[in-house]
Amino acid sequence: MINMANDIPAWAAILVIFFLLLGSFIIVVGTLGLVRLGDFYQRIHGPAITITLGTGSVLIASMILFSSTHERLVIHELLITAFVFLTAPLGAMMMMRAAVYRGRRQQQRDESK
Amino acid sequence: MKSWFPAPWLSVCLLAIWLLLNQSLELGQILFGILLAIAIPVITAPLRPNFPAVTRPIALFRLLSYALVEIIRSSFNVSRIILFRGTKNVNSQFIIIPLDMDNPAGLALLSCLINSTPGTVWVEYFSDRRELSLHVFDLHDEAWWIDTIKNKYEKPIMAVFE
Numbered sequence: 001m002i003n004m005a006n007d008i009p010a011w012a013a014i015l016v017i018f019f020l021l022l023g024s025f026i027i028v029v030g031t032l033g034l035v036r037l038g039d040f041y042q043r044i045h046g047p048a049i050t051i052t053l054g055t056g057s058v059l060i061a062s063m064i065l066f067s068s069t070h071e072r073l074v075i076h077e078l079l080i081t082a083f084v085f086l087t088a089p090l091g092a093m094m095m096m097r098a099a100v101y102r103g104r105r106q107q108q109r110d111e112s113k
Numbered sequence: 114m115k116s117w118f119p120a121p122w123l124s125v126c127l128l129a130i131w132l133l134l135n136q137s138l139e140l141g142q143i144l145f146g147i148l149l150a151i152a153i154p155v156i157t158a159p160l161r162p163n164f165p166a167v168t169r170p171i172a173l174f175r176l177l178s179y180a181l182v183e184i185i186r187s188s189f190n191v192s193r194i195i196l197f198r199g200t201k202n203v204n205s206q207f208i209i210i211p212l213d214m215d216n217p218a219g220l221a222l223l224s225c226l227i228n229s230t231p232g233t234v235w236v237e238y239f240s241d242r243r244e245l246s247l248h249v250f251d252l253h254d255e256a257w258w259i260d261t262i263k264n265k266y267e268k269p270i271m272a273v274f275e
Contacts, residue, residue, distance in 0.1 A: 026192060033195040042205050045191055045250040048231035053188035076133040089228030089235070096234050096248065 012068035016061045023057030030054060040099050044092060051088045056081065117151060119158060122167065124150035164218040165274045176269040180226045183265075191231040194251055206252040207236065210245045210259050212267060219270045226266060 008016070026049055033046020059077040066074035118124050131146035132138065154161075167173055194203055214220065223245075224235045232250040239246070249258060 026188065029192045029195055033191070036195055037203075038201075039205075041248055042203065042250065044234055044248075045232055046195060048228075048234075049188040049191050052184050052229055052231060074136070076136055079130060079133050085225060085229060089225045092228045093224065093235050096236050100236060 007069050008065070009068055012064055016065045019057045019061035019064070023054050023061065026050065026057065027054040041096075044096060044099075048092065051084060055084055118154065120154045120161065123154050127153055162217065165216060167273055168275060169273055172269055173273045176226075176266070176273065179265060179269075180230070184230050187230050187232045191250060203250065204252045206249055206255075208247050208249055208252065208255055208258055210247060210262050212238075212243050212245050212263075214267055214271050215240070215243060216271070216274055219267075219274055222270055222273075223266055227262075 030047050030050030033049075034043055037043045037046055059080055063075055063077050128143075128146040128150040131149055132142060135142050214223075220238060224238075227233050227235050227247065234248045236246040236248050238244075245262075247258075247262075252258070
């Protein structure tokens with residue numbers, strides 16, 4: 001296990017490094033979006049890149065790494081992709097609707113004052 | 114055949130999920146997977162809304178590949194805005210898109226695709242007016258967005274379930 005780095009063929013190592021760097025970069029940018037963006041409606045778009053391209057790149061790196069070291073296809077990461085695709089949109093939609101509802105209530109309260 | 118597999122695609126997916134989770138193609142796992150693929154759709158039948166079947170898988174595949182390219186492209190667009198543009202001049206807007214589709218399965222698929230694409234979030238679907246409200250991160254041309262959603266997403270989705 002300690003010598004695993006020696007067992008990875010060079011082409012796989014390069015691809016894994018590329019996808020890991022891309023994924024981590026995108027995840028950092030998505031998180032940075034939470035800090036830099038102005039209001040809630042803008043901030044909801046920041047983490048969206050983390051869950052799509054960020055997770056996607058890390059999962060591709062994982063598939064390449066374990067497929068090349070185990071000498072068989074390791075693709076159960078595809079399940080994570082499918083579950084993220086099915087669940088993340090629901091979370092985004094619920095938060096968005098909650099924010100819109102809060103905004104409307106705030107507006108009503110301001111008008112009645 | 115119909116009564117054994119009331120939802121054939123669901124059964125295929127369940128078998129695939131079982132085999133992927135166990136990471137094996139042994140006979141025992143395949144048999145147990147088939148057992149699950151028969152039992153789970155029968156047990157969950159009352160929970161399942163009466164969705165129309167996917168009649169054109171090729172259209173679905175083409176739609177998903179287009180969406181994948183779009184997701185990657187807009188990920189880089191959103192990253193560029195976060196990194197290099199001040200947040201003051203980002204034009205975040207709500208837009209209203211009139212839809213022709215009122216099929217619940219199609220709307221569910223559309224919402225997954227739109228919410229998975231960075232830069233757009235689904236806000237609300239007004240079923241009485243058949244209008245969809247979206248929030249767009251950086252709006253430059255409203256007509257272009259309406260055209261894209263209608264021609265690149267809505268029409269292919271209607272073709273998938275037709």
